[in-house]
Amino acid sequence: MDSSFDVIAPPPAFDLDPEKIEFGRTVVPLWFSARYAAGKWETPRIEKLGSIDLHPAAIVFHYAQAIFEGLKAYKWADGSVHLFRPEQNARRMNRSAARMAMPEFDESVFVDGIRDLVARQGDWIPHFPGSLYVRPTMIGTEPCIGVRPSSEFLFYILTLPSGAYFPKSSAVRGTQTVPVYVTASVGRAAPGGTGNVKAAANYAITLQVIGEAKKKGCAQVLFLDARGRGNIEEMGGMNVFFVSGRRLITPFLHDTVLPGITRDSILQLAPSLGFEAVEEDLHFDTLLRQIEDGRVTEAFACGTAAVVAGIDSFVLDDGRRVRVGSGQCGPVTDTLYHHLVDIQYGNQADPFGWMVTV
Numbered sequence: 001m002d003s004s005f006d007v008i009a010p011p012p013a014f015d016l017d018p019e020k021i022e023f024g025r026t027v028v029p030l031w032f033s034a035r036y037a038a039g040k041w042e043t044p045r046i047e048k049l050g051s052i053d054l055h056p057a058a059i060v061f062h063y064a065q066a067i068f069e070g071l072k073a074y075k076w077a078d079g080s081v082h083l084f085r086p087e088q089n090a091r092r093m094n095r096s097a098a099r100m101a102m103p104e105f106d107e108s109v110f111v112d113g114i115r116d117l118v119a120r121q122g123d124w125i126p127h128f129p130g131s132l133y134v135r136p137t138m139i140g141t142e143p144c145i146g147v148r149p150s151s152e153f154l155f156y157i158l159t160l161p162s163g164a165y166f167p168k169s170s171a172v173r174g175t176q177t178v179p180v181y182v183t184a185s186v187g188r189a190a191p192g193g194t195g196n197v198k199a200a201a202n203y204a205i206t207l208q209v210i211g212e213a214k215k216k217g218c219a220q221v222l223f224l225d226a227r228g229r230g231n232i233e234e235m236g237g238m239n240v241f242f243v244s245g246r247r248l249i250t251p252f253l254h255d256t257v258l259p260g261i262t263r264d265s266i267l268q269l270a271p272s273l274g275f276e277a278v279e280e281d282l283h284f285d286t287l288l289r290q291i292e293d294g295r296v297t298e299a300f301a302c303g304t305a306a307v308v309a310g311i312d313s314f315v316l317d318d319g320r321r322v323r324v325g326s327g328q329c330g331p332v333t334d335t336l337y338h339h340l341v342d343i344q345y346g347n348q349a350d351p352f353g354w355m356v357t358v
């Protein structure tokens with residue numbers, strides 16, 4: 001690792017109260033970066049955060065050759081800092097890179113780079129329930145208007161102190177609940193596309209409908225399959241689960257669904273808590289009937305930023321609002337949230353070996 005000076009992030013000049021930090025707004029003034037040219041990666045650097053100087057013809061601006069990841073660092077009660085499954089983010093980023101005609105980034109350098117960067121930012125990591133959000137990113141930087149992959153790239157990592165992802169939602173002992181808008185007219189990803197990788201363009205096409213959802217008082221959007229069959233896929237950046245008795249149901253992974261790391265963690269964690277976790281294709285109309293007759297009593301979204309958030313209701317295109325269960329965070333959602341968070345913050349044993357010490 002190279003650095004232009006022995007750099008440590010200066011302490012923040014403001015309070016890192018997790019209740020006051022708006023997610024995604026505050027960036028630590030230190031970053032990790034590496035450039036790719038002539039067929040190889042240059043030596044990575046950790047240095048003071050600065051602007052990126054790009055030509056207006058850079059391929060990322062014209063053809064959206066950009067991918068990213070998201071993970072978190074957690075400060076434990078003893079002051080130590082730990083990452084949650086960073087090797088999974090490294091692997092998924094390389095899968096995204098392959099799909100987007102971008103070079104792989106060495107997975108060990110990816111993980112070690114995050115550890116080194118986070119280790120220099122200890123004063124920026126909020127205590128529970130806050131965390132340090134980590135955003136690895138890769139973009140095509142070659143100036144060229146021709147429709148082809150870039151031959152030059154920039155890989156970089158930003159970090160951001162964060163609190164709650166849904167700060168205005170209700171909560172039961174920390175487990176948030178949100179209303180979700182269900183769109184039948186906007187597709188997130190088509191078969192054969194990039195729906196199963198973290199390409200930046202996947203998120204750009206959801207921005208308009210997310211804006212519509214907020215006008216309806218909803219915090220997120222649930223997308224159905226792009227073929228118009230009405231099958232549930234995922235949310236805008238989060239996977240989804242439904243609870244029926246002791247059974248947890250989540251849609252199968254297709255090439256239109258992102259393999260979420262939190263999703264995978266819940267599938268592993270649930271059986272140890274006495275739940276059956278299954279993957280099934282589920283039609284939205286079927287889900288509505290099962291909510292109405294009481295077979296489905298809870299629904300929740302999961303992802304790195306929010307961890308687990310209960311869904312209190314679904315808002316439909318025709319204006320109907322369908323309450324899920326009691327309309328409050330259910331006991332299964334609450335149990336899963338607290339077990340996962342307790343592992344992340346070191347409050348209970350990690351039988352899965354998920355946590356990596358910084």
